[in-house]
Amino acid sequence: MCSTEFLFMAQTNSFVKTGVDNLIDLLKSVERISVDDAAKKLKISTSLVQRWIDLLVEEHIIGIEYKFITPYIFLIKKKGNDQDLYQNFHAKASAKGIDPQRIDILWKQYLLNHTEIIQKDFYAKALRRGYDPDKIDSLWAVYHKKLLFPDKYVERKK
Numbered sequence: 254m255c256s257t258e259f260l261f262m263a264q265t266n267s268f269v270k271t272g273v274d275n276l277i278d279l280l281k282s283v284e285r286i287s288v289d290d291a292a293k294k295l296k297i298s299t300s301l302v303q304r305w306i307d308l309l310v311e312e313h314i315i316g317i318e319y320k321f322i323t324p325y326i327f328l329i330k331k332k333g334n335d336q337d338l339y340q341n342f343h344a345k346a347s348a349k350g351i352d353p354q355r356i357d358i359l360w361k362q363y364l365l366n367h368t369e370i371i372q373k374d375f376y377a378k379a380l381r382r383g384y385d386p387d388k389i390d391s392l393w394a395v396y397h398k399k400l401l402f403p404d405k406y407v408e409r410k411k
Contacts, residue, residue, distance in 0.1 A: 272297065273305050280315060280328040288324045339403040357404075364400055371400070 275295055279286065288306065292299040306326055309315040316329050339360065346356040364371070375396060379389045 272301070273309070276302065276305055276309075277314070277328065280326065285318070285325045285327040288326060291326060339400075360403070361401065368397070372397070 272295065276291065279291060279294060286294075288302055289299055292302040295302065306315065306317060310317055313329055316327050318325050318327070342360055342363070343353075343356055346359065347353070351359070372393060375393055376389055379392060380386065384392065
C-alpha cells in the first residue's frame with residue numbers, strides 16, 4: 254500500500270475503513286457515477302481513484318462503462334446461483350400477487366427468451382474457470398435443466 258492510500262484510512266469502531274471501502278460505499282448509494290465525480294465526492298485525486306477502479310474491475314467488484322468519453326463506474330450486483338435466482342423471481346412475483354402457476358409460466362418464458370445470453374455467459378465463465386471445453390456442453394445441459402425445472406432442484410424451506 255502506498256503512503257497516499259494509507260492517508261485515506263480511518264479508524265471506525267473496531268475495524269479499519271480504507272479509501273477503497275469508501276468508494277464501494279459511495280457506489281452502493283448511487284446507481285453509477287463518473288470517475289471524476291467519485292474523486293470529488295471522496296476528496297481525492299482522480300488518478301488514485303483510477304488505480305482503485307483498475308483493481309476492483311479486475312476483481313469483478315465494480316464495472317466501468319463509457320458515455321462518449323466519460324467513464325462511469327457502478328457496483329456489480331452479485332448474482333446468486335440458479336436456485337437463488339429462481340427463488341428471488343418467485344418471491345418478487347408472489348409479492349405482486351401473481352398466481353403460482355402463472356409464475357412458473359413467466360419463469361419459463363423468461364428463460365426461453367434469454368437462453369442464448371445465459372448460455373454464452375455460462376460458457377464464458379466455464380472457460381475462465383478452466384473447465385475442459387469438451388465437457389462444457391454436458392455441464393450446460395445439466396445447468397439448463399435445473400433452470401427450466403427448478404422445483405426438482407430447489408430445496409424447500411420448512
